[in-house]
Amino acid sequence: MGLDDSCNTGLVLGLGLSPTPNNYNHAIKKSSTTVDHRLDPSLTLSLSGESYKTKTVEMTVVGAGDQICRQTSSHSGISSFSSGRIKREREICSGEEEAEETTERVVCSRVSEDHEDEEGVSARKKLRLTKQQSALLEESFKLHSTLNPKQKQALARQLNLRPRQVEVWFQNRRARTKLKQTEVDCEFLKKCCETLTDENRRLQKELQDLKALKLSQPFYMHMPAATLTMCPSCERLGGGGGAGGGGGTVAVDGGAATGPFSIVTKPRFYNPFTNPSAAC
DNA sequence: GCGCCCGCAGCATTTACCTCA
DNA sequence: CGTGAGGTAAATGCTGCGGGC
Secondary structure (H helix, E strand, C coil): CCHHHHHCCCCCCCECECCCHHHHHHHHHHCCCCHHHCCCCCCCCCCCCCCCCCCCCCCCCCCCCCCCCCCCCCCCCCCCCCCCCHHHHCCCCCCHHHHHHCCCCCCCCCCCCCCECCCCCECCCCCCCCHHHHHHHHHHHHHCCCCCHHHHHHHHHHHCCCHHHHHHHHHHHHHHHHHHHHHHHHHHHHHHHHHHHHHHHHHHHHHHHHHHHHHHCCCHHHCCHHHCCECCCCCCECCCCCCCCECCECCCCCCCCCCCCCCCCCCCCCCCCCCHHHHC
16 A cells, blocks of 8 residues: 555644544444545545446246355355345346255355244354355455456356355455455554654754754854854754744744745655655 | 436445354 | 354345436
């Protein structure tokens, strides 16, 4: 992630406010679903955002029959699905049933097969994807973080999974990516905050030193030039105009030639958002 | 053109299962 | 062996968007 990536988000770090990065986390957590309306400082974690539109695909909900064959686990590995999401189940499942003969792949289960116990409580068993399946899904995710129905279908067929499972996997995968990115960004912002705090502290101290210097040498202007002190950090002559500063804040001048000792100054205030190398 | 409804996809959040220390 | 934490598959509810009317 480049620094610019996280800095073009309208995020503002304000010095002088108590740095509480945890608020950031909270904000992200609560900005649910209204991605477009984020006004709070936030990081936009945009994924590739392929947009596609599909037509309704009709399917027949197949009855029982598929078996779970787990390669690496000793559990039965039957995945169950609540029947409440019929809409979701209305996906193309053609071809899934073709995979019955495979000996090594996970095969999807069906709603009707989902054993409910006597009380009718569905027993949700967790499917564990094989390494092969995970690897292929990962590969696919690298190519596209979202899938169109055809891709989903093809992938599902390839993996002997139901399209819904592929879809869920991609959803969860996107969520994990986003979470990871959020953590990274949070760390980055913490560092930025620390850096800026340090910088501010340093500048405040520098200002105090300059003020003290000015007080101790009130008539320095009449002294020979050789005795003038030079600011060690910015190579600006001490006692230059406008060193008064207001209320503890450090004025960052643009190097305008106003006083008798005006020198072109280096840009002193460093903004981690524009100076990535120095920031973190 | 505009508003309404519908279907769909994606997301955030939650739940539940599984593994492992 | 029991347990808690962490990972993750799956469920649920909501929102935004596009298309049809």
